[in-house]
Amino acid sequence: MTNAAAPASAELDYSSYLELDQVLTAQRPRSSAHDETMFIIVHQVYELWFKLLLSELAELQRQLESGESGAVLHTLRRLLAIMRIVVGQMDVMDTLTPSQFAEFRGRLGTASGGQSVQFREIEAVLGLRERRMTAAQSEAGRLRVEAATSRPSVFDSFLRHLAFQGYQIPQEALDRDVSLPIEPSAAVQDALVVVRRDNLVAAQVCEALLDLDQLLQEWRYRHGRMVLRVIGSKCGTGGTSGAAYLQKTMAIPVWPDLWAVRDRC
Secondary structure (H helix, E strand, C coil): CCCCCCCCCCCCCHHHHCCHHHHCCCCCCCCCCCHHHHHHHHHHHHHHHHHHHHHHHHHHHHHHHHCCHHHHHHHHHHHHHHHHHHHHCHHHHCCCCHHHHHHHHHHHCCCCHHHCHHHHHHHHHHCCCCCHHHHCCCHHHHHHHHHHHCCCCHHHHHHHHHHHCCCCCCHHHHCCCCCCCCCCCHHHHHHHHHHHHHCHHHHHHHHHHHHHHHHHHHHHHHHHHHHHHHHCCCCCHHHCCCHHHHHHHCCCCCCHHHHHHHHHC
16 A cells, blocks of 8 residues: 555646635625725634644644654744744734724624634643633633643643653653643753753754744734734723733743743853
8 A cells, every 4th residue: 555645636726726715705894994804814814824833733742752853843943934924924913003993893793812712722732721711712612722721732742852862851840730830840940951051952942942932922012012002002802901911911931941041051
């Protein structure tokens, strides 16, 4: 039996392969405001990038758990490239003025970015464990995010990867309750200092994970500032707290141990 791909259908072309009839007709503005189309497309594109991030994060964890160091670096490079686009895409949203948003904001109903199941799942996969992550979700969305919070995070997989390579990762970190938030650990930081000084590949993985954490913080900052410039201090769509809440999340690291060891290098 071979793994050769099945021959392509003769009827398959660019448009049908990409399902463009569905993709390009999925924008249905609720108002006559010109800027609503941009608003919809940007958010739909975000969800596509989020879907790809989840796919790559799953592959990253598989590679970490399997000890595939070289493949881990490749996947991390792709994740960082995607995240840079996610951050840069905020340039388009920054062109939306308060008066332009006001023309269609009332048509959004209770729809809010806080209801993005995929973004909450990304946070959970990375390691965030907070009640707010499921507060605004549908029943299906809540179950999906809760399932992600019950599985080992990317950082848990990374620590197992290092332990497999022989580094002295504390057993309590390897056996921790993964449904709980990741707490800073002096013992984990001791091991990470050794990794950064001893293993070129593992040190590169540390740096790439730190870059990923930083890019998430940058996206939070850009998103928060965009909301502030468009709606000021008013409540967000659907009654959320808007910019006030977003500003609280701007500088929260996902992996505090990776940042703590900077003081010891």
